[in-house]
Amino acid sequence: VTETTTATPQLGGPAGEPEAAAPRKLIKELEVMVAEVVVETHDAATLVLFTGNDRLRYEPGHFLTIDPHQFEALERFTDYFEEVKGRREPARAYSLASAPHERYLAITVKEERYQRGVTRYPPLLSPLLVKRTTRGMRLQVVGFTGPYVLPARVEDRTDHLVHLVAGSGAVPNFSILKHALRDHPRLRHTFVYSNKTRRDVIFAEPLRELARAYPDRLRVVHTLTRETSPSPAQRGRAGEGAPSGVPELRYGRITPALLRELIPDPTACLVYACGPGIGPWEKLAARERGEAPQPRFLEAAMAALRELGVPRDRIKRESYG
Numbered sequence: 001v002t003e004t005t006t007a008t009p010q011l012g013g014p015a016g017e018p019e020a021a022a023p024r025k026l027i028k029e030l031e032v033m034v035a036e037v038v039v040e041t042h043d044a045a046t047l048v049l050f051t052g053n054d055r056l057r058y059e060p061g062h063f064l065t066i067d068p069h070q071f072e073a074l075e076r077f078t079d080y081f082e083e084v085k086g087r088r089e090p091a092r093a094y095s096l097a098s099a100p101h102e103r104y105l106a107i108t109v110k111e112e113r114y115q116r117g118v119t120r121y122p123p124l125l126s127p128l129l130v131k132r133t134t135r136g137m138r139l140q141v142v143g144f145t146g147p148y149v150l151p152a153r154v155e156d157r158t159d160h161l162v163h164l165v166a167g168s169g170a171v172p173n174f175s176i177l178k179h180a181l182r183d184h185p186r187l188r189h190t191f192v193y194s195n196k197t198r199r200d201v202i203f204a205e206p207l208r209e210l211a212r213a214y215p216d217r218l219r220v221v222h223t224l225t226r227e228t229s230p231s232p233a234q235r236g237r238a239g240e241g242a243p244s245g246v247p248e249l250r251y252g253r254i255t256p257a258l259l260r261e262l263i264p265d266p267t268a269c270l271v272y273a274c275g276p277g278i279g280p281w282e283k284l285a286a287r288e289r290g291e292a293p294q295p296r297f298l299e300a301a302m303a304a305l306r307e308l309g310v311p312r313d314r315i316k317r318e319s320y321g
């Protein structure tokens with residue numbers, strides 16, 4: 001492992017501002033080896049990273065960054081994008097899917113897609129990480145940092161952590177969940193996970209196992225936005241009343257009504273919300289069209305939490321926009 005101490009990496013926004021307000025602190029550049037590639041879904045993979053024998057210090061919720069310039073296979077795309085976008089391609093951030101007590105470091109990446117008429121450029125790095133990374137490959141990563149972490153003495157603040165996540169937004173919460181179930185025995189968790197369809201759900205099996213292992217402390221609720229329930233009468237309610245220890249299934253988007261049911265203690269819980277939000281490029285594109293940007297998962301979740309009366313200082317959010 002090569003370790004070099006550097007400052008917080010710069011992530012990309014149109015004005016070069018970091019996408020996540022990472023605190024400035026000293027972090028390390030590491031050379032890691034891909035020990036395993038776990039295919040999670042049709043468009044997501046977990047890269048298990050071998051870092052040598054050192055115990056790495058990070059907090060659940062932290063991310064690392066990967067600079068696309070290190071990949072020869074991307075050279076022509078990086079050069080071309082830098083020419084047409086008129087700026088250097090920044091390092092991309094990936095939350096750690098692993099928890100500090102686990103032996104290996106892991107990240108889970110979901111492949112971004114190019115959508116004609118919607119996205120301006122094809123995505124650069126995520127397709128390579130998900131579809132072209134093999135065991136034994138070496139990567140330079142910079143880590144670990146990020147503000148999306150548990151507060152000190154979390155059990156003094158709450159006994160209920162609500163995870164409100166969508167797509168790859170489940171990654172940092174999965175790390176926080178594994179850590180907290182083990183190290184904060186007084187915390188209960190409600191893990192509400194939104195995806196388009198069943199086949200998009202990342203960590204379905206480990207979440208099921210955790211729900212089985214901690215039936216009194218973990219409730220997992222999957223919400224599927226583009227699947228319909230077997231019978232219209234069950235719409236939005238399927239899986240309700242499932243025995244504890246079994247993940248529940250609901251249909252439709254996360255609504256204030258659903259959150260009201262799942263969060264009986266809106267002024268006492270702590271909420272960790274992570275997923276797609278309006279990003280700098282959506283803001284820019286909307287401004288060019290003279291429109292307000294369309295709310296995405298995070299904006300909808302924040303509005304629902306506001307309606308429920310969850311105070312702002314009880315909500316942490318991380319946007320993957």
Ligand SMILES: Cc1cc2nc3c(=O)[nH]c(=O)nc-3n(C[C@H](O)[C@H](O)[C@H](O)COP(=O)(O)OP(=O)(O)OC[C@H]3O[C@@H](n4cnc5c(N)ncnc54)[C@H](O)[C@@H]3O)c2cc1C
Nearest residue numbers: 020093094095109110119120121123124125126168171281
């Ligand atoms: C703190 C944090 C943690 C994250 N953790 C994870 C994680 O755990 N797992 C995960 O899968 N993802 C995570 N992400 C998202 C990740 O960092 C990348 O954004 C994602 O993988 C896409 O990168 P890409 O290189 O494939 O796509 P990009 O090349 O960055 O493209 C993404 C989109 O931006 C648009 N775009 C890019 N440049 C421009 C431009 N100049 N003008 C207009 N539009 C542009 C593209 O058209 C495309 O639609 C995280 C993000 C943050 C901020």
